[in-house]
Amino acid sequence: xxxxxxxxxxxxxxxxxxxxxxxxxxxxxxxxxxxxxxxxxxxxxxxxxxxxxxxxxxxxxxxxxxxxxxxxxxxxxxxxxxxxxxxxxxxxxxxxxxxxxxxxxxxxxxxxxxxxxxxxxxxxxxxxxxxxxxxxxxxxxxxxxxxxxxxxxxxxxxxxxxxxxxxxxxxxxxxxxxxxxxxxxxxxxxxxxxxxxxxxxxxxxxxxxxxxxxxxxxxxxxxxxxxxxxxxxxxxxxxxxxxxxxxxxxxxxxxxxxxxxxxxxxxxxxxxxxxxxxxxxxxxxxxxxxxxxxxxxxxxxxxxxxxxxxxxxxxxxxxxxxxxxxxxxxxx
Amino acid sequence: xxxxxxxxxxxxxxxxxxxxxxxxxxxxxxxxxxxxxxxxxxxxxxxxxxxxxxxxxxxxxxxxxxxxxxxxxxxxxxxxxxxxxxxxxxxxxxxxxxxxxxxxxxxxxxxxxxxxxxxxxxxxxxxxxxxxxxxxxxxxxxxxxxxxx
Numbered sequence: 280x281x282x283x284x285x286x287x288x289x290x291x292x293x294x295x296x297x298x299x300x301x302x303x304x305x306x307x308x309x310x311x312x313x314x315x316x317x318x319x320x321x322x323x324x325x326x327x328x329x330x331x332x333x334x335x336x337x338x339x340x341x342x343x344x345x346x347x348x349x350x351x352x353x354x355x356x357x358x359x360x361x362x363x364x365x366x367x368x369x370x371x372x373x374x375x376x377x378x379x380x381x382x383x384x385x386x387x388x389x390x391x392x393x394x395x396x397x398x399x400x401x402x403x404x405x406x407x408x409x410x411x412x413x414x415x416x417x418x419x420x421x422x423x424x425x426x427x428x429x430x431x432x433x434x435x436x437x438x439x440x441x442x443x444x445x446x447x448x449x450x451x452x453x454x455x456x457x458x459x460x461x462x463x464x465x466x467x468x469x470x471x472x473x474x475x476x477x478x479x480x481x482x483x484x485x486x487x488x489x490x491x492x493x494x495x496x497x498x499x500x501x502x503x504x505x506x507x508x509x510x511x512x513x514x515x516x517x518x519x520x521x522x523x524x525x526x527x528x529x530x531x532x533x534x535x536x537x538x539x540x541x542x543x544x545x546x547x548x549x550x551x552x553x554x555x556x557x558x559x560x561x562x563x564x565x566x567x568x569x570x571x572x573x574x575x576x577x578x579x580x581x582x583x584x585x586x587x588x589x590x591x592x593x594x595x596x597x598x599x600x601x602x603x604x605x606x607x608x609x610x611x
Numbered sequence: 612x613x614x615x616x617x618x619x620x621x622x623x624x625x626x627x628x629x630x631x632x633x634x635x636x637x638x639x640x641x642x643x644x645x646x647x648x649x650x651x652x653x654x655x656x657x658x659x660x661x662x663x664x665x666x667x668x669x670x671x672x673x674x675x676x677x678x679x680x681x682x683x684x685x686x687x688x689x690x691x692x693x694x695x696x697x698x699x700x701x702x703x704x705x706x707x708x709x710x711x712x713x714x715x716x717x718x719x720x721x722x723x724x725x726x727x728x729x730x731x732x733x734x735x736x737x738x739x740x741x742x743x744x745x746x747x748x749x750x751x752x753x754x755x756x757x758x759x760x
Binding site for chain 1: 697
């Protein structure tokens with residue numbers, strides 16, 4: 280059995296054959312701007328609602344990933360996707376445009392790494408040859424579902440993050456060229472009792488720390504063995520907490536750790552702690568990071584997207600925020 | 612729901628998170644709220660004077676001033692300006708009547724995509740509903756106190 284602890288090892292090393300990212304206008308001003316395949320000038324993407332725009336971004340990313348891989352649409356075996364909207368409507372509505380099967384997943388903002396882990400597992404086991412993993416989010420649709428109407432004149436607390444408008448997809452297949460997925464650590468749900476919905480970084484940091492530490496132990500590696508340890512959307516505050524939490528357990532990630540949320544925006548001012556949302560890690564991974572990896576700049580990357588598994592109902596009822604983080608290890 | 616009660620929250624962690632929290636800039640926020648809120652009130656007073664010159668008085672004058680301010684609040688919301696003022700001014704632009712107009716108009720715009728009746732009309736008061744309920748309620752309390760004094 281190729282499993283140790285909570286980490287499963289892919290001895291056949293499935294590969295990320297192609298990747299694609301679509302990002303919004305605000306995101307295109309930052310680090311991923313020149314790496315994303317499409318940068319939107321209009322956040323409505325020519326649609327009548329923000330939800331339709333989110334869905335269109337996701338399907339554009341999926342189509343681009345399939346196209347770039349050289350696979351024909353009928354050769355793709357399955358699509359793993361999910362998003363932040365209720366009943367994962369963006370993902371399932373995007374999937375109706377395709378002929379291949381769709382397995383919907385929900386893991387909040389860690390949907391990207393969960394999809395990749397599942398896709399890699401199926402490919403590695405030989406059940407399928409190719410799978411697409413995709414996710415996305417939209418600032419306006421997330422605000423509407425989780426917070427207030429867009430035009431409401433209220434202040435944002437300093438712990439707040441900004442939901443990323445963007446979508447990312449990659450195609451994982453059994454052979455060919457591309458970045459390898461070597462193993463994956465399945466996340467456990469962690470809840471330290473943070474109830475403040477504006478402080479996602481603090482809520483998610485323990486989950487990220489838990490997964491990273493278990494990953495290091497299961498794979499018998501240390502943070503120094505990686506070129507980059509990439510978390511999803513902890514933001515500036517959550518990243519600080521993560522470094523403290525891992526340091527306490529004897530793993531110093533401070534040198535190698537980068538958080539997608541922290542780097543996605545050019546000026547962290549009105550966004551406060553940085554970006555968040557499923558699209559945050561999806562766009563950064565599928566543009567900047569994988570491009571750099573393909574070019575050989577990073578040899579070994581640990582990608583651990585983080586998700587807060589709350590809903591407006593649970594937070595309204597005063598429940599604390601359970602969080603999760605799934606990790607996949609990528610190698611050149 | 613089982614298991615997670617306030618007793619098994621990680622107290623140490625929550626205490627630690629508090630020490631890491633970026634501080635809210637209370638002084639700067641209060642100053643911005645005072646400045647912008649005061650400015651909105653000055654505009655209201657200006658409108659009142661103008662209407663007074665035009666010959667209105669009493670309830671008509673107060674009512675007309677409010678209507679004009681509400682209109683300005685709605686218009687600025689529709690133009691996408693009011694949320695920017697609000698992000699800067701906080702309570703300064705929420706407390707005046709223009710803020711109330713904003714809290715009704717913004718969900719109306721937002722939920723229009725779900726239809727005119729169940730979307731716009733039904734969800735128009737998602738934010739302002741609370742203001743109305745507690746406004747009326749505190750009005751009743753104050754009225755009763757006034758009655759017995």
